[in-house]
Amino acid sequence: MSELFDGKEGTQHLLMGNEAIARGALEAGVRVAAGYPGTPSSEIIESLARVADKANMYVEWSVNEKVAMEVAAAGSFAELRSLTAMKQNGVNVASDFLLHLAGSGTRGGMVLVPCEDPGALSSINEGESRYFARMMELPLLEPGDFQEVKDMVKWAFELSEELRMLVVLRSVTRLSHASGMVTYGPLPPREATARFRHEGFVLDPQEGVLISAPVGYKHELQQGKIRKAREMFENSPFNTYTGPEKPEVLIITSSACTLYSKEAVHLLGLKDRVGILKLGTTWPLPVNLLTRYLSLTDTIFIVEEVIPFMEENIKVIAAERAAEIGIKKFYGKNDGTLPMVGELNPDFVIGALCKILNIEYKARPDEYTQAAQNIPFTGEAPHRELTFCPGCPHRASFWSIHNALELDGRKGFVCGDIGCYAMAMLPTGFSVVKTVHAMGSGSGIASGFGKLGQFHFDQPIVAVCGDSTFFHTAIPALINARHHKADFTLVILDNSGTAMTGFQPHPGLDVNALGDTVPSIDIADVCRSMGARVEVRDPFDLEETRKVLNELMEDEEGLKVLILRQICTLSPEKKAGKKYEMSINEEICIGENCGCNRLCTRIFRCPGLVWDTERQVTKLDEVICIGCGVCADICPAGAIQRKEAGIS
């Protein structure tokens, strides 16, 4: 039984924010959901996929975010409610379509849920999709707690239908991945009918064509919708004020910062001095509502994460209404009260309030703070580094890539891409990766480097991408490279799934998000069809992998592809199995002496190998060793030994 679907109306459930988003969509009767995996968004589509059959939904993991948004849009065009979810930078990928969708308008309610990652806890950027809402002229909602997450998603569909435009509902890591109590509402009937009406008058929003032209007419129409949204937001129940009638300081906040602000005011005992205006509708801003609250005090403190989006927009309103509300003193990001990067927490808000109100507060004794800061250096906490898992095929792959580049000796380098393997810019991947940008960019950048020969560029170029990234956006870059005779070697780290985000399927696999058997697309065939030389190897065969890589790097001009296929250690298929029983013969371990100098624990650094400082030998951490056997091949003394394990 799925609690998400079968929970009764009026009952309370502890839901993760992403589950609350899914429940809200279910209560709204969503029929089509599509996305591309990306932390912290992935559980939305996963949750919906699990109940798709019961809820009569179509759910898919699309090849990328743009396609996901297109698939969802088709549902809306056919008068169904649809949702697309992605991480913050996924909106960048989808943004070209988004611009045109904003112009064409929608029919069935359609909601875009970007889940953002302030502080880049699971990202290599802290991009902002709020600006897309403003730039594309779309309504933006930001829930402030878990109940609101569910309720606002449901309302977002209604709003979308009323305005006939896409609605953006933004979440952040601390909402998506934290949990809170949510009271369920009713679910709609199961039946739904899809129909795309296109035979009416061309400009008829329900029966005409869906296109962003004629641009003048459509753009004006769109702006009219935004004005209507603004009017609706003036009375939205999601914009709330708590605090005294005449606060000394007015906090204006939204999203997870609502919780931080409440906690700060509570801890400081300031509920009679500080008011909190929590905005659920952050674009377009409700001007009259803000004018009213800005009138309450002259000291305004805006609490939001990363870029001062609300702050700048509120200041415009304050300027426009200055005659009415007087001159305000603003605290926020522009004056340095809060940082412009990273995520916030209650401590930041407490610190800022203390400064603004000139009060003393210490959340904890100085000695405690000092001790806590020193922990990484005192050895009281074990040293943890960003590293590949024990037995990760990427460690083996990058070992060979590194060695091939060093042996080649022409200062070759790797253009990295997005996946666990981006960590190869760190020692865990022997620091071979020298560029990491958007998904697919490794291949695109390599394509560019590969055309610099006329300027005496003679460094070998290796690009890497994962199997999911290959389908996501590497393919066009490879076609570009092949067509323009760019000279580089692409190593596809094929670990049979979208591993970093939790093994979501991709077109290379024969299963989809719903668990159905579907046709798979062979990566090698795709590359061969482009005319690339394609080799397929097992990355656990270190010497063979190194050899073929050197050969490919020395090959005459053109696109070469090496597919290194080895399923992810953490994949459900592999988790229980151990190929080898590993052991260490301490008698012959060279250790720190000339001839080894701890190659395994100093350089290779699989977490399954541990240096015993007392006995001066390497020992095995049998609890985490998964028996891949690779370390036996790097040990110069043959001290690390493997024997075939019985299949468990």
Place this chain on the structure above:
Amino acid sequence: MSLFGPNELIEDVINKNLCIGCGACIELCPYFRSYKGRTAMLFPCTKEEGRCYAFCPKIEVDLDRLSEFFFQAPYSGAPLGRYRSIHTAKAGPKADAGDFQAGGTVSALIGFALRKGYFDAAVLTDKEGILPVPRIITDPADVSRCSTSKYTSAPTLSALNQAVRQGYKHIGVVGTPCQVLAVAQMRMNPTAEPDFSDPIALTLGLFCTWSVYYRAFEPFIAARVDISRVIKVDIPPPPAEVMEIYTAEEKIEIGLDEIRELVPDTCSYCIDMTSEFADISVGVLEGRTDMNTLIVRTERGQKIVDEAVAEGFLVLEDMPGENLEHLQWAAGNKKKRAFAKAREEGMINGAEGTRSYLRVDPATVSDCIA
């Protein structure tokens, strides 16, 4: 001779382009590897003292100390080094036939020693296409596949290190002067390994004026002939001034002037033409393509040569005075040029605490240059 480690090796030798790629630092550890003629350090090693540095023939080579160790006398500075006798030689009737350079003396001696059990393994240089490939040979029948000169520097000593690790105890090594110098240093156990015993049964040194950097040679040849078709490369003895590239169908001649352009700078610092720290040295004989020059330097070298002659594996003749004179002139010139260059660049006998290319009595250097 002071002892340092891999980081100094990188600084003193690799980064200064003094590395000739002899292979002395390869197969000792997982850090140094040779690929297509180039020595690479794969990962940083933090050892402050290492065999890689101690064996390297391009840094902190103490010529007097080596000479005292092997010849019980300081480094002489004589053009051909210290030796017992010099001859012309060729393979005898009992030696295996093969495609030899000149008289086949080296193959005959190695084949003989393996057959007699004086060696349990021989470390030789085979080739794949034009790429020299180090080999451990244990079957005398396999010796001939490694015959003929390679002209490109080769990491032959990687196979020696491998053979030592595999437990061979009586190894015969054939190498160029730089490799022979490295072997001599290895035999002195510079890192004072507690269980050390000299694994070298015989060092057979080749004459060498320079060798070619493989990575320059390969594209050079590829531009002239399909490398996969090359079956032999030869430089006939002077006065010929050409390199001959043989395929099944044709012979291509390339002027040595062009080839010398591909010689790495490090060869110009080399003071040794005739492998002065070998037991036996072998080279071409000017004006004759069917004979070699053979220099016997040590007692154990003498013993093998005498036995090989007695058993019909080797034929010796007297060295004509004119040839000896010319060989001394050529070797002396090489030594003189190299000593002068190294001394001018401050690479000899650096002050205490600094590291030098060579250490040797300054008077010897002055005598050589004069």
